[in-house]
Amino acid sequence: MPEVEYTKDGHVATVRLNRPEALNSVTPEMDRMLLDAWNDINADPEIWVAVLSAEGEKAFCAGADVKVESDGPRIAFGGGLTGVGGPLVELKKPLVVAVHGYCLGGGFELVMCADVIVAAETTKFGMPEIKAGIIGESGIMHRSIRQLPYRVALSMILTGDRLPADRALDFGLINEVASFEQLAEATNQWVEKLLAVSPLAAQAAKQAVLSRVGGPLEIALATRYEEMEAYASTEDVEEGKKAFAERRAPVWKGR
Numbered sequence: 001m002p003e004v005e006y007t008k009d010g011h012v013a014t015v016r017l018n019r020p021e022a023l024n025s026v027t028p029e030m031d032r033m034l035l036d037a038w039n040d041i042n043a044d045p046e047i048w049v050a051v052l053s054a055e056g057e058k059a060f061c062a063g064a065d066v067k068v069e070s071d072g073p074r075i076a077f078g079g080g081l082t083g084v085g086g087p088l089v090e091l092k093k094p095l096v097v098a099v100h101g102y103c104l105g106g107g108f109e110l111v112m113c114a115d116v117i118v119a120a121e122t123t124k125f126g127m128p129e130i131k132a133g134i135i136g137e138s139g140i141m142h143r144s145i146r147q148l149p150y151r152v153a154l155s156m157i158l159t160g161d162r163l164p165a166d167r168a169l170d171f172g173l174i175n176e177v178a179s180f181e182q183l184a185e186a187t188n189q190w191v192e193k194l195l196a197v198s199p200l201a202a203q204a205a206k207q208a209v210l211s212r213v214g215g216p217l218e219i220a221l222a223t224r225y226e227e228m229e230a231y232a233s234t235e236d237v238e239e240g241k242k243a244f245a246e247r248r249a250p251v252w253k254g255r
Contacts, residue, residue: 004033011048013041020056025065048199053098060099061107094194098187109140117174119165120183126162198236199254204228
């Protein structure tokens with residue numbers, strides 16, 4: 001079986017880390033496979049939602065596999081999707097992550113790139129590098145300080161202490177906590193919610209919000225968003241109006 005499984009079913013693309021014997025730690029080859037998946041999801045108009053998960057019960061991902069030599073910069077794991085060590089690849093489609101067990105280092109960073117995070121009760125998030133005297137690529141630190149309360153993030157960065165799922169929920173880092181046995185079902189419920197909305201509207205909204213999230217409100221309000229303007233002339237806009245008038249669920253076409 002491939003160490004990164006990539007499948008499509010209808011309008012949903014699923015990316016699954018499949019190296020449980022090594023806590024799903026990411027090798028350079030897995031890195032390249034992840035980049036290929038993200039690029040394909042972005043390019044395929046029939047994919048409306050992406051899901052990232054991992055095989056095994058012990059860990060979602062323990063970070064990069066430091067035992068495997070790399071002959072170049074990380075692309076999709078430490079770069080690509082996350083923007084450190086390689087070209088930034090931003091996922092245009094909504095991304096749902098199902099996380100469980102150990103979620104450490106670069107694995108934690110990968111999860112923080114998601115739009116919706118569903119965590120099993122077993123999940124423990126952490127940045128353990130400093131305990132081993134390691135400090136390198138800093139994407140995980142920059143993301144955590146933006147997505148967690150300042151002192152919570154900084155204490156994790158400086159001590160390597162782990163954050164359990166229930167506390168992550170309290171801090172707004174994740175959307176939902178479920179038992180490990182119910183993790184897949186809870187994730188699917190979020191996927192169904194996302195499939196129920198216009199995919200083009202969701203993509204335009206994501207692009208608009210994330211492109212100005214770090215700037216002043218007045219700049220965000222004054223910006224013209226090309227994807228939102230383009231959406232105004234799509235078939236889905238007309239379908240939304242028609243469905244509302246007819247009091248029925250809309251049938252989106254993604255065009």
